[in-house]
Each structure stands twice: as structure tokens, then as C-alpha cells.
Amino acid sequence: MANYEQLAMEVLKGKKKLVIATVNELLAAGEKPLDIINKGLIVGMSEVGVLFSQNKMFIPEVLMSAKAMEEGVNIVKPLLQVGDMQSAGTVLLATVQGDLHDIGKNLVGIMLESNGFTVINAGKDVSPEAIVTLAKEHKPDVIGMSAMLTTTMLMMKDTIELMKEEGIRDQIKVIIGGAPVSTDFSNEITADGFAPDALSAVGLCKRLLA
Amino acid sequence: MKNRVNYKANQTPTMKVLTDSQCLEIVLAAEEVLFRTGMEFHDPQALEILKKHGCLVDGIRVRIPPFLVERALRSCQKHVVLCNSRTGKPAMFLENNNSYFGSGSGTPFFREPYTGERIRSTNKSIGWATKVLDAMPNIDFCMSLGLVQDVPLLVSDRWEFEQQLLNTSKPIVNVVTDEWGQADCLAMAEAVAGGPEELRKHPFITLYLEPVSPGIVGTESCQKVITGAEKGIPTIFTPCIMAGATAPATIAGVLVQGIAESLSGLVLSQCAGEGAAYIMGGVYTILDMGSTIFSYGAPEKDLMLACLTDIGHYLRLPIFGTNGCTDSSMVDEQAGVEAALSITMTSLSGPNLNHDIGYCEYGTTSNLDLVVVCNEVVGMARRLTSGIPVNQKTLCLDEIENVPPKGRFKNIWEAEWDDDQDYIPKDIHANFESDLISRAAFDLWNSNGGKTLTERANERVRDIIENYEADQLSKDVKAKIRSIVENAEGKIPKA
Ligand code: B12
Numbered sequence: 001m002a003n004y005e006q007l008a009m010e011v012l013k014g015k016k017k018l019v020i021a022t023v024n025e026l027l028a029a030g031e032k033p034l035d036i037i038n039k040g041l042i043v044g045m046s047e048v049g050v051l052f053s054q055n056k057m058f059i060p061e062v063l064m065s066a067k068a069m070e071e072g073v074n075i076v077k078p079l080l081q082v083g084d085m086q087s088a089g090t091v092l093l094a095t096v097q098g099d100l101h102d103i104g105k106n107l108v109g110i111m112l113e114s115n116g117f118t119v120i121n122a123g124k125d126v127s128p129e130a131i132v133t134l135a136k137e138h139k140p141d142v143i144g145m146s147a148m149l150t151t152t153m154l155m156m157k158d159t160i161e162l163m164k165e166e167g168i169r170d171q172i173k174v175i176i177g178g179a180p181v182s183t184d185f186s187n188e189i190t191a192d193g194f195a196p197d198a199l200s201a202v203g204l205c206k207r208l209l210a
Numbered sequence: 211m212k213n214r215v216n217y218k219a220n221q222t223p224t225m226k227v228l229t230d231s232q233c234l235e236i237v238l239a240a241e242e243v244l245f246r247t248g249m250e251f252h253d254p255q256a257l258e259i260l261k262k263h264g265c266l267v268d269g270i271r272v273r274i275p276p277f278l279v280e281r282a283l284r285s286c287q288k289h290v291v292l293c294n295s296r297t298g299k300p301a302m303f304l305e306n307n308n309s310y311f312g313s314g315s316g317t318p319f320f321r322e323p324y325t326g327e328r329i330r331s332t333n334k335s336i337g338w339a340t341k342v343l344d345a346m347p348n349i350d351f352c353m354s355l356g357l358v359q360d361v362p363l364l365v366s367d368r369w370e371f372e373q374q375l376l377n378t379s380k381p382i383v384n385v386v387t388d389e390w391g392q393a394d395c396l397a398m399a400e401a402v403a404g405g406p407e408e409l410r411k412h413p414f415i416t417l418y419l420e421p422v423s424p425g426i427v428g429t430e431s432c433q434k435v436i437t438g439a440e441k442g443i444p445t446i447f448t449p450c451i452m453a454g455a456t457a458p459a460t461i462a463g464v465l466v467q468g469i470a471e472s473l474s475g476l477v478l479s480q481c482a483g484e485g486a487a488y489i490m491g492g493v494y495t496i497l498d499m500g501s502t503i504f505s506y507g508a509p510e511k512d513l514m515l516a517c518l519t520d521i522g523h524y525l526r527l528p529i530f531g532t533n534g535c536t537d538s539s540m541v542d543e544q545a546g547v548e549a550a551l552s553i554t555m556t557s558l559s560g561p562n563l564n565h566d567i568g569y570c571e572y573g574t575t576s577n578l579d580l581v582v583v584c585n586e587v588v589g590m591a592r593r594l595t596s597g598i599p600v601n602q603k604t605l606c607l608d609e610i611e612n613v614p615p616k617g618r619f620k621n622i623w624e625a626e627w628d629d630d631q632d633y634i635p636k637d638i639h640a641n642f643e644s645d646l647i648s649r650a651a652f653d654l655w656n657s658n659g660g661k662t663l664t665e666r667a668n669e670r671v672r673d674i675i676e677n678y679e680a681d682q683l684s685k686d687v688k689a690k691i692r693s694i695v696e697n698a699e700g701k702i703p704k705a
Contacts, residue, residue: 055499058454100422103455107502150318151363151387179574180318180357197502 002026004040011044011072012051014064019072033076041072045114059103062110088116089209092140094131095124096155101148104178104198108144111198117205128159132166140172142205147178156181157189173208177201212602222307222597225558227516233524236462240470241276248273249425249474253432256478263481272474279473282480288526290444290487291413292351292381295402296681298412301381302350304444304489304528304562309595311553311588312351313343314535314566315385315418319575320356321541323671328539328575331356333369335576339568340377342578342671344680348588351381355568355576365698367391368398372695375402376688379681383446383565384415389433392417394694396441401690402683410442416489417445421471423456427478435475439483446530446563447475448491452504453514455497461510465517468492476527489563491530492518498537506572507537507548516559523560531561534584535569541579541664545570549580550587557591582667586646593642646670 002025010018019041026036048065051057057065093109095102102124109119120138122131135143143163147153156176163169173192176185186194192208195201228236250270251257257267266273290304302310320331323338339355354374358366367386374382375398384399386392395415403409417438419431427435431447438445449471451457457467472490479486495511497504505511515531522529533552536545549567556564566573567588568581598604646666648655661669683691 052499057499058459059497059499060454100428103452103497103504104502150357150359150366154363 007040008044016068019068023072023075033079041069087118089141090118091142092120093144094122094126095146097127099152105146107198108201115202128162142173144175150180228520233521239466243470244274251427253429256432259481282477287487293412293414295414296379307560310350311564313353314569315353317576321577330359332360333358336373344378345674345678346585348585353383368695368698371395377680381414385418398691420448423451435479436482439479439486444487446489446491450493452497489528503572506535512555519559519561529561531556531564532566533564534567537572539571553587557595578671579667
């Protein structure tokens with residue numbers, strides 16, 4: 001008989017197919033959808049966070065776990081009551097135009113997801129226009145931009161300006177990060193905040209949306 | 211006189227992580243990756259060249275037949291020399307087991323040597339850094355240790371290069387922003403050398419690029435490889451690989467991935483211009499999950515570089531190494547340990563062009579105190595790796611036998627020595643000497659101000675900034691490079 005511990009372990013090991021099977025079994029046995037998420041899937045993903053920060057798991061494995069969890073959530077989501085499960089917020093992430101550094105931004109995405117945020121990852125080398133179009137489409141609470149080059153940092157400013165022109169700046173918080181970026185720079189371009197690493201990016205989003 | 215037969219001697223200490231058989235196994239695995247999986251080249255000209263020479267091209271995906279890799283390994287020039295920019299004389303022979311040392315580039319921040327503040331790097335900071343590098347006897351080549359951020363950013367690479375050209379005559383590893391920056395910087399180097407032909411004859415710069423691991427060579431990177439081959443300027447090709455993130459987590463897997471990428475660059479360079487000088491770079495390290503940094507101080511980085519070096523020696527390709535850097539945000543004990551360990555490792559295993567001296571905060575902040583400290587470390591490492599001659603004279607048998615127990619050694623340094631020994635023991639300077647390292651007893655040290663090594667290094671930095679001047683360029687050359695810098699902005703096409 002399937003149980004929550006087993007489900008958490010399957011998430012931890014990134015076993016997508018097993019997660020799907022176990023979630024279905026638990027549902028068939030009459031377990032509550034919300035419990036499946038809170039007592040099984042999220043427990044597994046939290047353990048992933050711990051092992052990751054201890055250098056005991058690598059990014060590809062974390063991504064597999066995140067994927068496995070997502071599959072599980074997708075099954076139970078339609079069964080949840082309205083208001084049962086709230087996303088902590090939606091964050092649109094992009095590495096700005098001209099910049100190919102995406103590892104850091106992806107890590108920010110993983111951390112946000114494992115903390116209950118919904119993340120839309122727009123990839124790298126994304127133009128201000130493309131960011132604004134995606135923002136209009138997905139209506140995120142936060143836009144997170146990443147730049148690792150002093151030359152591409154300027155794109156963050158351009159994006160904020162374009163958001164203003166398009167009249168969406170007021171509805172969306174903007175956060176930024178990357179090696180050459182700083183709090184000073186964030187203030188200068190009137191972003192809502194800067195975070196030096198993925199963990200503090202989560203805290204920043206929580207603060208801004210509180 | 212006695213004869214020695216079948217006698218083996220170490221000219222220097224030796225260190226190897228991999229045997230030749232292991233190197234070959236890794237190279238063959240990389241060849242398999244290049245043929246089976248291939249790489250992406252995001253540049254039409256590169257794709258055309260590769261196709262013409264027999265690669266299997268499918269869109270931007272290129273599969274490289276092993277014979278092309280092996281041909282490229284044979285055809286690339288093994289004798290790679292960089293020169294002094296003022297005299298044109300050879301300064302570094304980047305071949306065989308020779309090791310040279312230099313700084314790193316591209317740090318957005320700079321530790322101000324007077325105030326200790328972490329500020330954005332500027333035109334002035336790069337001028338200062340380059341002066342310090344020029345003044346350091348154990349620093350052989352220069353990278354900028356910063357980015358000029360007090361001028362329009364899109365043309366800042368020309369300002370950066372100008373500061374380097376003005377303040378050092380040592381060879382420069384030139385890092386640029388884009389193709390227009392590359393063209394301008396080449397023109398500046400040609401102005402200093404006295405024209406393109408002179409630059410080809412006495413190259414004092416290299417081109418520098420990085421593929422995007424895993425498996426992608428971007429447009430600008432392709433163009434740099436082609437330009438290097440056409441202009442006869444050595445090209446450094448540096449995959450920056452993170453074990454467990456952009457490559458497998460095992461060290462052997464990282465090596466296969468990195469070597470495959472590097473060999474793909476080599477193939478492009480040889481197809482673009484047979485014989486082109488190609489330097490195999492590689493900053494292979496771990497992504498530290500706790501801090502999420504690309505580590506410049508991890509022992510795994512040093513170990514992987516030693517492996518890469520063994521493979522480079524096996525393939526007879528010059529290797530671009532990484533050392534003298536730290537993850538610590540300050541020059542503290544950790545910085546000293548990481549910088550010294552990495553310099554010791556590179557010295558023992560022998561990559562040819564070793565960069566990133568002066569990097570703090572994993573390549574984010576440059577620190578000139580660290581440069582001065584590392585200059586000492588390189589001096590010590592050079593002594594460590596100088597080896598000891600063992601022969602009749604150096605054994606000092608006569609002398610030892612002539613001194614009875616409790617006796618005193620005569621100062622035989624005055625005695626005559628065979629001149630067929632390349633070691634001159636008379637020269638006490640063969641021992642490591644330094645006016646920065648303290649060997650003073652407490653009272654003496656204390657009465658001299660009781661300063662730490664870092665404090666003494668900082669004083670040296672300021673002294674150089676205030677009093678040192680590199681060999682100057684002529685007025686005419688200065689004016690030429692200035693005008694390129696001033697006209698740079700007009701050349702960037704408007705988006
Ligand atoms: C790996 C690397 C690369 C790889 C990138 C691979 C990839 N897929 O991402 C490759 C080899 C492709 C590369 C290329 C180049 N690079 Co590079 N690169 C690095 C390096 C060594 C590590 C970056 C990294 O991935 N770190 C690990 C991740 C996890 O950390 P992170 O990115 O900092 O992200 C964390 C935080 O910053 C924060 N964060 C990041 N984004 C965001 C976003 C938000 C919203 C928030 C809140 C937080 C946040 O959280 C993240 C997780 O904790 C840095 C060195 C450094 N000091 O950072 C240089 C560095 C960034 N690169 C540099 C340079 C110069 C280049 C090149 C121009 C080199 C060249 N001439 O070819 C090219 C440019 C290519 C391009 N157009 O983008 C310079 C930047 C200089 C500058 N101009 O500002 C650096 C600083 C190195 C140096 N000192 O020279 N690089």
C-alpha cells in the first residue's frame with residue numbers, strides 16, 4: 001500500500017513515473033488531494049533543498065525532483081477546492097538580452113518553485129519587448145531579471161522603462177540579480193529589489209508580496 | 211672521473227595525475243562525443259568552413275569525424291610565442307613544460323587600495339592594476355583585473371585595452387565585448403606593433419573566448435577563432451565548466467565534456483587557417499551548492515586543471531591555467547591558502563599560461579594586494595620547481611670528508627665549479643629571496659611596525675601606483691590608439 005513517506009522518497013529520487021503511480025494509488029485509497037501535496041510531494045522537495053545546500057545533490061537531480069513533483073501536483077490540482085492551495089505568487093524570470101549566463105537564474109527558479117511560487121522561465125538572451133509581452137500574457141506578480149555582464153545590465157533599465165511606457169510597471173514588482181548587479185544599481189534603475197543569491201531571492205519575493 | 215650509465219635524473223620535480231593511457235582514453239571519449247553527439251556552432255561562416263572540411267552539418271549541429279580532430283591536432287602550431295609589446299622580443303614560449311603567470315580580467319568590482327572600499331572598477335583602477343602587474347617580476351602577462359565602468363559601457367573594452375597598452379609592455383590577454391570591440395582592439399594592437407604584419411611576426415596579444423557549456427560555440431566565439439586563424443594571433447578557447455551543472459559530476463566526465471568542446475574549437479581554427487596557434491583553456495570547477503558559486507578556490511578546480519594539463523602535454527597543446535585566485539571576499543588567510551595551493555599545483559603540473567592572479571570573491575572583485583602576495587608565491591613556487599642537480603660537485607663529498615666531527619665547513623662557495631653545470635651554486639641568489647616575506651624575530655618585526663604580509667603588500671601597491679612608470683609608447687602611437695578609442699562609439703550599429 002502506497003504511503004506519504006514513499007511518495008516523498010520518490011520525489012527526492014526524481015522518479016517521475018513512480019510519483020504518478022503513487023499519487024494515483026493514494027487518491028484511489030481515498031487520501032485527500034491537499035494531504036498528498038503537503039505530506040508527500042512538498043516533504044520530498046524540502047528534503048531536496050536540504051541535500052542540495054549540503055552539496056549532496058546536483059542541479060540535474062534537483063531538476064528531476066522538481067519535474068517529478070510537478071507531475072504529481074498536476075494530477076491532484078484539478079481535484080483541489082478553490083482556495084485550497086495557493087501559489088505564493090507567480091514570478092517571470094529571464095536572463096536579459098545579450099547575456100547567455102543562465103545557471104544562476106535557473107537556480108533562483110528552482111528555489112522559488114520549491115518554496116511554493118509558480119515560475120515562468122523565459123530563458124536567456126530575452127529582449128525587453130519579449131519580457132513585456134510575456135508579462136502581459138502571464139500577469140506575474142514579480143519579474144526577476146538576471147544579468148552577469150556590465151554591458152547587459154543596461155537591459156534591465158530598458159525593460160523597466162518599457163514596462164512604464166506600456167503601463168504595466170505599477171502592477172508588477174521587479175527584482176534583479178547577477179554578479180555585477182548591486183543594491184545601488186537596483187535603486188538607480190528604480191527596481192524593487194536586488195538579491196545576491198537564490199535563497200535571498202525567495203525572501204525578497206516573499207517580502208515584496210506580503 | 212667516473213662514468214654514469216643508464217642513469218636517470220629529474221631536472222625538476224614531476225607531478226602527474228593521469229598516465230598517457232588515461233589521457234588517450236579521455237581524448238578518444240571526447241572524439242566519440244564530437245562524432246556521436248556533436249556541437250552547435252551559431253555562425254554561418256563557421257558552419258560553412260566546417261562543412262567544407264568534412265564535418266557533418268545538420269542545421270547548426272555539427273558532428274566532427276575523428277580524423278578531422280586528429281588532423282587538427284597534428285597541424286596546429288606547437289611553437290607558440292608571445293612578445294614584449296615595446297621591443298617585439300619573445301617574452302613567453304607557451305610550449306612544452308614552461309609555465310608563466312598572470313592576472314585575470316573582467317571583475318566588475320575592485321578593492322580600492324587606499325580606502326579598502328569595494329568599488330566598481332574604472333579606467334583609473336585598470337591603469338593602476340596594470341602598473342602593478344608590470345612592476346611585478348614574477349608576473350609574465352597581463353589581464354585587465356577590471357572593467358571600465360565610468361565610460362559608455364558598450365565601448366568600455368577599448369578604454370580597458372588602452373589602459374593596458376599604456377601601462378605595460380608585457381603580453382596581454384585581451385578580452386572584448388563584441389565583434390566591433392574585437393576589430394578596434396586589433397587595430398590598437400596593430401598600431402602598437404607597427405602594422406598587421408608586425409603584429410603577426412611579434413604577437414603580443416591573444417584573442418580570448420568561451421564556449422557555452424555544454425556544447426555550444428556562439429557567433430562571436432566562432433568569429434574570434436576564425437579571426438585568430440586569419441590574423442596569425444594565438445587564440446585561447448576556455449570552456450568554463452561546472453561539474454554537476456553544465457557537465458557530469460564526475461571529474462572524468464567533466465574532462466570528456468571540456469576536452470570535446472576544446473577540440474571542436476581546435477578543429478574550427480585549423481579548418482579556418484591551417485597551422486593557427488591554439489591555446490586550450492578550461493576553467494573546470496564545481497558549482498558549490500551551499501553558496502551557489504562557481505568556485506575559484508576549490509581543490510577540485512586545481513585537480514581538474516592538473517588533469518587537463520596532463521592531457522595538454524600529451525596532445526602537445528599549450529594550456530591556459532587558472533591560479534592565484536580565491537573565493538574569499540577579502541585578502542585573508544583563506545585567500546592566501548587558496549592562492550598559494552593553486553599556484554603550487556600549476557607550478558608542479560605545468561600548464562603554460564596561468565591566469566586569474568588577483569581574483570577575490572570568485573572572480574567578482576580584483577585585489578592588488580593579492581597580486582603582490584601572489585608575486586611572492588610564484589617566486590617560491592619557481593624555487594620549488596627548479597629541481598636540484600645531483601653530481602660530483604654538488605654532493606660536496608670532498609668537503610664533507612675533510613670536516614671531522616664537530617668541525618666547521620669551509621666556505622667553499624669561493625671554489626671553482628665545472629662550467630658544464632647549468633646550476634651555479636656560487637650564486638646564493640638561487641635561493642628564494644624576498645623583501646616582502648618576513649623572517650624577522652618578534653622584536654624586530656614588532657619594532658618595524660608589526661605589519662602583516664597583506665599590509666606590507668598594500669604599501670608596495672601604493673608605492674608602485676605613485677612612483678612606478680612602465681616603458682612608454684611613443685606620442686604618435688598613443689595618439690593613434692586614443693583616436694580609435696574616441697571613435698569607437700560611432701562604429702556600433704544602432705539596434
Ligand atoms: C560560468 C560563467 C560563464 C559561462 C556561462 C554558462 C551558463 N550557461 O550560464 C560562459 C562560459 C558561457 C560565460 C561566458 C561569458 N562570460 Co562569464 N562567467 C561565468 C562565471 C565564471 C560564473 C557564473 C555562474 O554561473 N555562477 C554560478 C551561478 C549559480 O551564480 P550566479 O550566476 O551569480 O547567480 C546567483 C546570484 O547572482 C543570484 N542571481 C542570479 N540571477 C538572478 C536574478 C534575480 C532576479 C535574483 C534576485 C538573483 C539572481 O542568484 C543566483 C543563485 O544563487 C562568472 C564569474 C562570476 N564571478 O560570477 C563569469 C562572468 C560573469 N563572465 C564574464 C565574462 C566577461 C564572460 C564573457 C564576456 C567572456 C568572453 N569574452 O567570452 C562571456 C559572455 C557571454 C555572454 N554573451 O553572455 C565576467 C563578467 C564581466 C562583465 N562584463 O561584467 C565574469 C564576472 C567573469 C570575469 N571576472 O571575467 N561565462
